[in-house]
Amino acid sequence: MPTGTLHSLLAAFDPDVPLERGSTVPNTWYTSPEVYALERDLVFARAWQMVGLRERVAKPGQFLTADIAGEPVLVVRGEDGVLRAFFNVCRHRAARLCTDECGTVTKLRCHYHGWTYDLSGNLRGVPEFDGVQNFRREDNGLPPIAVEEWGAFVWVHLTEPREPLTEFLGPLTAWAESQQVFSGLKWYARKSYDLACNWKVYADNYLDGGYHVNTVHPALAGSLDYTKYRTTCDGNAVLQSAPTKPADGDAGRTRTGDAAYWWLYPNFMLNSYEGVLDTNLVLPLSVDRCRVIFDFYFAESLPDDFKRQSIEVAEQVQIEDIGVCEEVQRNLHSRSYTSGRFSVKRENGAHHFHTKLGRVLQQHSSPPV
Structure with missing residues (x-):
């Protein structure tokens, strides 16, 4: 869909209309693959997301995995007791590091080619990589994701958080x-x-x-x-x-x-x-x-x-x-x-939800060129 067409589709809703005169977002927002793709980036990647139960990562080595709008996530408790989150994607060929929903590990080992990371996300094991030039293990660790705990839950933020979790929860x-x-x-x-x-x-x-x-x-x-x-x-x-x-x-x-x-x-x-x-x-x-x-x-x-x-x-x-x-x-x-x-x-x-969603999509989407 051309950018201008998507812009017109989003512009079909006015989030500033009050409840008494307001209408829902149009039906195309529920059926358009382009709107769905935009939501993955602008809604789910830019808000705190609950990804699992706190009790599943209470002890060192315990991990849980989740999928946020197509983005694989891994949360693990380090040997130092620190909770960390990463994209559940190996830096070599993008296979998953942990394939189970939860469990306990001493290291993060890709099931595809055996690349191994420690629980802090540092690349440690690179089998049969002798002779590869311009490659440094320290440059190929797992990119971190913001993670916090509240209530009985673990939360992550796929992009740089604009506010701490407690402020987001209101x-x-x-x-x-x-x-x-x-x-x-x-x-x-x-x-x-x-x-x-x-x-x-x-x-x-x-x-x-x-x-x-x-x-x-x-x-x-x-x-x-x-x-x-x-x-x-x-x-x-x-x-x-x-x-x-x-x-x-x-x-x-x-x-x-x-x-x-x-x-x-x-x-x-x-x-x-x-x-x-x-x-x-x-x-x-x-x-x-x-x-x-x-x-x-x-x-x-x-x-x-x-x-x-x-x-x-x-x-x-x-x-x-x-x-x-x-x-x-x-x-x-x-x-x-x-x-x-x-x-x-x-x-x-529902009106509150629609107006919030409308503003998020419209403010961050590009106008037609």
Whole structure:
């Protein structure tokens, strides 16, 4: 696509229009490979990204791997106790260094030609490289990536961070401390789902202020006081909250206390109830495919049958969301649809997301030449 055409496509959305008069980003932003490619660089490479569980890299030699919009990442705890992150790419022929999701190592050895790096990223072993001129091992170490820890998670930033992680997280940190969210919780399980939709379709669904809860999630709706559902936008974060109410079934049993649903730009969600926490990480796979990774945490005092029932409730909600998200993605290609309006009462969170995304893409994209 010519640069001018992409510029015109991006210019079709005005992020300065207020909620009352605003429309969503156009359908082409969900279907254009050019917009998707731009997002990989301007959205996912320029924001802090949650890449894994802190407990998986707690000890020297422990590592975890992740993929951020097509970019392979490796996080490892050094023998000196320092947490480091690198691109999971060998400097020789671009094969991966660590192929497992997590584990423990004493060195980083490429499975292709055996180049070996220490846990600080320095190149140590170069088999059969005698006679190669103008080559220095010290110039061929692994390029570092910014990495920080917060909560139960590890975060990386693929480019030079413009702000430290705690500043990026904004109000999420103060809320987590005041609620002691991570106190007494232990990771229990992980589940992954592949969806035939653009990553933004899933984010839109999450951020609609409960607008779809009564129609798409009947069991969950029975346990939430929808009349008190509120959405608050602040910087990179959106908080949707509501008190729960007594209800029958597994949803009623496992969804108690105050419900808090946090979204962090661009693709991380944290869902909290009394004694229950789960996170959603939305990873773009292509312009019309994404993967959602769920991690489930519970108070250690809760019995296993409660934990299993809670996960079953979450899975049912996910199944319901998958159906509607994939339907939306198919219909975004319809000649009858370009964009939609926002519910002022419910969709201020989605509007906040769209305006933020619009500004990021428009400010950093090149105008036509």
